[in-house]
Amino acid sequence: MRVIIVGGGIAGLSVAYFLERAAAEGRWHGEVLLIERERLLGGKITTVREDGFIVEGGPDSLLRAKLEGTSLLQDLGLEEELIFPQARTVYVLRRGRLHPIPEALLMLRPDPAAVWQARSLSWWGRLRALTEPWVPPRRGEGDESLAAFLRRRFGRAFAEGIAEPLMAGIHAGDPERLSMQALYPHLLALERNFGSIARGLRRGRSPGTSEAMFVSLRSGMGVLVERLAASLHRAHLVLGRMVIEIAPIPGEAPARYRVALDDGAILEADRVVLAVPAPEAARQIRAFAPSAAERLQEIPFASTAVITLAFRGDQIAHPLQGSGFLVPRGEPFPLTGCTWFSSKWPHRAPEGFVLLRAFLGWAGDPEAIAAEDPVLVQRATKALRPLLGLRGDPVRVWVHRWPQAMPQYTVGHLERLAAIERALRPFPGLLLVGASYRGVGIPDLIRQAHEVAKRLIDG
Ligand SMILES: Cc1cc2nc3c(=O)[nH]c(=O)nc-3n(C[C@H](O)[C@H](O)[C@H](O)COP(=O)(O)OP(=O)(O)OC[C@H]3O[C@@H](n4cnc5c(N)ncnc54)[C@H](O)[C@@H]3O)c2cc1C
Incomplete structure (x- = not known):
């Protein structure tokens, strides 16, 4: 059996990992081909390591309570990489002042x-x-x-x-x-x-407050991607190639699929796992499954940007004792929140420097990230200056934009998913996985990937 996985974010990589493990244990016999549009794996997991700074463009941590995440970290031998927040107080902005939220x-x-x-x-x-x-x-x-x-x-x-x-x-x-x-x-x-x-x-059994809710990785979340990729010895990874269309091969029962790449190559597969965001999945299957494509297209997405600013410690008056602050909708403030990144996590900035991670954009404000990078940097710095007592300009900046990247599970989402599943019933060899569907957090995606791999293994 040949399985083609489209997309090398955490969802696609995890499906490949679970199949690889089943193959190594003799529970599954098949071939895996993973096709990723970018030259780098990981999708939204993007760690930049520069001159002692460890910057996260996307996720910075994962929730501990959902055990699928921590158990994969263990399987990959990443326990020694685990780090816990060193500052946990979260503040909320109210009338221009920061107030701690009781734990x-x-x-x-x-x-x-x-x-x-x-x-x-x-x-x-x-x-x-x-x-x-x-x-x-x-x-x-x-x-x-x-x-x-x-x-x-x-x-x-x-x-x-x-x-x-x-x-x-x-x-x-x-x-x-x-x-x-x-x-x-x-x-x-x-x-x-x-x-x-x-x-x-x-x-009920609710978690105590003595334990941290989130964990991260010492060298950044990118280590998870690197370890997953390194564990794939049998799978073929094709990077820098985009899948443009999928089609069932006529006359074949059970259905097999033809997968067209942007370089003109046509591949054949018994099963196709679409581990790409819903609008991209819709584009690939529209020709033969238009009603599923239409429902996939109905899932809305929000655009955001993460602006990471490095300052020297002596440029900031605020003690930054906490993990950062959130901004309620009604506050007239251009950011949705800010993580005091080097206070929250150890090893994120060289001695004497501070990293701040400012968030821009939400579902109700599609224009928030429309401007050029320097404008976004200036907007973030200007907003934070009076609040944190910033002096001068940041010494380094990193801008990560996420246009139409955050899936919105709006009212009726579960019914929409049920309709998509019904519309895809004639194509049992086609499987969907990823943040657009049943959970956006890394552990949710690992869980979804595990379920998809199990379906593939069980035939
Ligand atoms: C700023 C930000 C902060 C976040 N913070 C956290 C956090 O702290 N903790 C947490 O748990 N989650 C967090 N999340 C959510 C989490 O990061 C995402 O939900 C998750 O990484 C999505 O994984 P995925 O595999 O579903 O999709 P993606 O990561 O989007 O991967 C999809 C992949 O498919 C590829 N692709 C697309 N089209 C094609 C094609 N046609 N052919 C081939 N390849 C294609 C893309 O290049 C991409 O690599 C955050 C997200 C963002 C944006």
């Missing part, structure tokens, strides 16, 4: 003491959040937006001032449009089963 609230655990310490909220806002256990659960089964859910349970002030920036920020999403069912089904289950999030978290 329990980072996990949306509305302990009374923690809610009371949330000084960015008014008295009334805090009192309203504390009434959550007495808010009756919602009737009805339909999907709901993140913003509607949070307002209903915790009140507007807590929703907009704390919970939304934490929960929608990761997706650069508009909380009024993001789907609860697709993104936070465990919170809906708590409401359903316990009548309240606070009560459910108290009764």
